[in-house]
Amino acid sequence: MKVLDNLKRNILDVDHDPSLEDYLDLMEAVKEKINSTEDRSKKLSLLTLAPNSWTNRQTSKYFGVSEYCVAQARSNKEKCGTLSDAPSGKNRKGQVTDADKQRMIEFYTSDEYSRQLLGMKNVIIVKQSNGKRLKIQKRLLLVNINELHADYKKNPKIVLV
Numbered sequence: 491m492k493v494l495d496n497l498k499r500n501i502l503d504v505d506h507d508p509s510l511e512d513y514l515d516l517m518e519a520v521k522e523k524i525n526s527t528e529d530r531s532k533k534l535s536l537l538t539l540a541p542n543s544w545t546n547r548q549t550s551k552y553f554g555v556s557e558y559c560v561a562q563a564r565s566n567k568e569k570c571g572t573l574s575d576a577p578s579g580k581n582r583k584g585q586v587t588d589a590d591k592q593r594m595i596e597f598y599t600s601d602e603y604s605r606q607l608l609g610m611k612n613v614i615i616v617k618q619s620n621g622k623r624l625k626i627q628k629r630l631l632l633v634n635i636n637e638l639h640a641d642y643k644k645n646p647k648i649v650l651v
Contacts, residue, residue: 517552524553531575537563538572597642604629 495510524536537560540549546564550557566574598604612628631638 521553524555530559533559534563534566535573535575538567538574594642598638599629603633603638603641604631606630 491514495514520536520539524533527533527536533555537549537553537555540553540560540563544552546557546560549555549560553560607628607630613625614628616624616626618624633641
């Protein structure tokens with residue numbers, strides 16, 4: 491591209507257009523920033539600056555990223571605009587909340603489907619988020635796991651205590 495520009499300026503005596511040089515400098519700066527950053531969301535954000543006239547292949551070749559990455563950046567640009575952050579996956583459908591986790595634990599450890607094993611050695615030590623260790627008695631399932639899951643799907647609404 492630079493060789494072509496030099497050819498136009500020197501041999502063909504085309505008028506020198508400073509806005510073209512500014513554009514090329516800007517694209518080089520964006521390219522350097524994309525290659526220097528490790529954060530994927532920042533890369534996607536910077537890729538939204540690529541010209542719409544370029545194909546995904548041209549864009550991926552120029553910036554040195556995958557075509558999939560370019561496609562994601564263009565999708566984000568349509569949804570959120572230029573230089574916007576990528577939508578986070580935190581609000582995904584089907585994400586398990588803490589309340590759901592607690593309901594599952596209570597269901598699977600209920601006396602209807604499992605029983606506690608006897609003895610002091612039948613414990614498991616679980617490290618909590620605050621750093622303390624908690625001893626929990628091991629349990630024995632009374633039904634197989636597929637039947638237990640089928641029962642859970644029938645009645646997932648368990649009252650939290």
